[in-house]
Amino acid sequence: MAKVIAISNQKGGVGKTTTCINLSAFVALMGYKVLVVDIDPQGNTTSGFGIVGESKDNLKHTIYDVMMGDATVKETVTKTTVPGLDVLPANIEFAGADVELMNLEESREKVLRRALAPIREDYDYIFIDCPPSLNVFSVNALTASDSVLIPMPGDFFSLEGIAQLMNTVKLVKKHLNHALEIEGVVMTMYVKNNLSNQVAEDVMRWFGKSVFKTRIPRNVTLGEAPSFGLPVVQYNPTSKGSLAYMDLAVEMLKRDGKKAKPLTGLSSYKYKQPPTGAGNKGGKEKPASKTK
Ligand SMILES: Nc1ncnc2c1ncn2[C@@H]1O[C@H](COP(=O)(O)OP(=O)(O)O)[C@@H](O)[C@H]1O
């Protein structure tokens, strides 16, 4: 039975999509069956996996059809270049679906949960990439999930923003999904300086142990990979950004009491965990090379 994790933060540009693509790719390569659900009409996760989603012509179905009841998840999932990783794609046509969903009289917040129910047995992990707002899509994602993973950029901590997100989580937990938990907070785009130290302290104070020890550094490779339609592990596997997401995947699996299968081509970087509280110390940058 899949564990469903919503990657959520209502602020845009904090690393939700980057975390979704790269964490899920590593978890799949470490031996787990993974489904990525793109519930952001911008479709960045969809295109980041090389699935062209700008026009409906390119995709037989999207999550839009699934949520409207016009297609099943099974006939909509698309395979990716990563073995064991499927995507439930989105595209811009999905943008108007919030209005249609709002018009549903009954349990419109549970549409995604119901749609995913028949395929939860087929996967070990389902990651949902949320849009940058606390709208009906995000609420659907939280209602469908076991936990929420919050990416937090190293240079910005908004107490107000976090209070708002936590309040939504609380409301969903109370009214729609009692089992919802906090998976953790991952610091993204981390650059070591006074500001990020301050942000890290605030985040620790607010979230305590649920903050992942692994911090994702600001790394240009992470920004480049999506334009090649590849997760960073297939674009530049030994870049600092790639190694950081590898560490994050291992740390998350370890928290779940799960093992990570060694990765071909990355054996010398065998799952080094960063020291507690310190920034991520990935390996040396190497020229781009592709794994299988
Ligand atoms: N650690 C990082 N280092 C460098 N660039 C990053 C990093 N994480 C994300 N980015 C880039 O920042 C932008 C916003 O990230 P994205 O993951 O799309 O955020 P969100 O999904 O929260 O809007 C993208 O262009 C992405 O490529």
Ligand SMILES: [Mg+2]
């Ligand atoms: Mg995004």
